[in-house]
Amino acid sequence: MGSIATYLVLSLPQSTNAHEWLAQELVGGKSPLYKIKLPDFQSGTLDSLVQESDELVKLDQQLSSSVAKVIDILATVTESDSSSRIVNSKPATDFIQNFTWNTTKYRLDKPINQLVKLISDEALALDNDVRVSYQSYQTAKSNFLAADRKKNGDLSIKSLHEIVRPEQFVLDSEHLTTILIAVPKSLTSDFDNSYETLTQFVIPRSATVIATDSEFSLYTVTLFKKYQSEFIAAAREHKWHPRNDFVYSEETLNNLRKEFDLTKATESKAKNDLIRLAKTAYSDIFASWLHIKAVRVYVESVLRYGLPPQFDYYFIKFEGANAKNLSKAKKELIDKFGFLGGDGFSSTSNLHEYASLVDTEYEPFVLYEIDVV
Template structure:
């Protein structure tokens, strides 16, 4: 699948079929690696030239918005698939791959009646896509909220010893808690372990000699236990902090651990359920938004062709996918099939200069042309 297409229209001099044959022959002979497809634009309601000129001012902004939402949904799909480690299926519109939908485009008369004013069609597309974007924001926010909660718990379970939950590292037999004795847990930098082992017994009175045991170690810290008389525990905390050791509060509570485990399992299940539902919604919505975008492109190429070539509508619209190395060659072929006199609004390259063209870009081509980026 090509990721970038040109949508162009050329003025018809004799007949559309003759022009199409000439274009096909020229492309196949001189740029055979460039796929070429006819883009069927229906006979839309023109209205007045003033209404077309007014609409042209809005087309570029509206196109950027619709294209942006399309790409936003696609990026969300990619992110959801990466998070699950599963490569999803191809993006489709009603079961048709998106590149095939573009290159074999058929106007949906039921959804967008051709007798409707162009502004009404454009406003309808913009309104629908805006609603989809709002829905996407809500759904993503709900999913990210659950994911953030789960990530926060996971960080506590697997983060640095300075902040993580210790319940899965400390066993009941590691802790002594009686009326007169208590076990404290100290987080010690890996580079300060010798200092800890040589000093903990003398940080205060009534520390049980040789009571410190290493319970766990990560890349930065080691977790040690130490037992002492309860009445000196507060003083030990102060002295330990002065030496750069962190005393972690800990209370072994099986019920809390079970509750945390259940919460994690529920959040993990909720996250997967919401991820799957959001992914399916994105697949469906992408197809709908992409279809709307292609209808918008049809309106755009129609209106810009009228403004450029005049009335009555008599132009040939097509879609090409040239490689980077073939772009200049394809432009040359298109120009040879479109003389300046057929383009009533076209100016030479010298006349155009930095002037914005009909598509809102510096356009020195004697034909309508804009790019469609699928990714």
């Protein structure tokens, strides 16, 4: 699944005065730049931030996967395009570019660890709801397809409730029974010439064709009940297909007629419920993901640059033909701001004492990606 757009999430100390260079010089000014204002959070101790950093890495990845999974489900169920990417009634890209912290839902008088738990619990509960709903839909779809095969398969497997009529059967007889045989068209001559002699007490000339399709002719044959099992076994040896799964019963026929309609209605309802839930979940999980990303950027910035928090936050957009500039942009950023990591930024000797504990793939500034898939 390709990305609609990719954003670099960048945090730099305000002392770098980076805005003009990012807007005009980075990849020739081809990538739109969005400056984002994040609130000041209740930071707590640096030790607590290091612990929270580990948790935020996991949650960031988890919610990213959740968003992608919801889109995958919507694409599977609706064959939809990017029109599904709606967050808070606006395109996901607009939500990113105009991101503001939702202070109504996530009050800033709470410490960071409580905010993270509140945001993630809501999002992961929704993720689970979507998975359960998707499984229910898959079950309903499987049941409907089975019913559809019964209705629309060939005469050797399909349900016969729309084909047979009571007058085609010997009913309420103590000794006689009527059975159905689906005979491949290439074997109808063999059937006509031999069915009467497969067992004793087959009623002569009782075979009647009651339906045909492109592959089979469906016959009724009347014989004594005592020899039914023997006849069926012999028919299979001739490579005919006895439909001994079918017994004429008005109650059974009525139930079979209802089965298709019921499974179709159940599948349709499960599908509509899933689509509604998945679209809501995409919006809410995506919004939660952006809030987790915002907290992560803040925490990492404190651990990189120290307190008080004096950082600028940016989203840099790459899409369409400009997407190929993503790697180039990262290189230019490192060339421009690598000094933040000290002499040879791959060494952590000149960094804050906690920096080496933060990211396994270390860069001289806070930099992440957001893929809108």
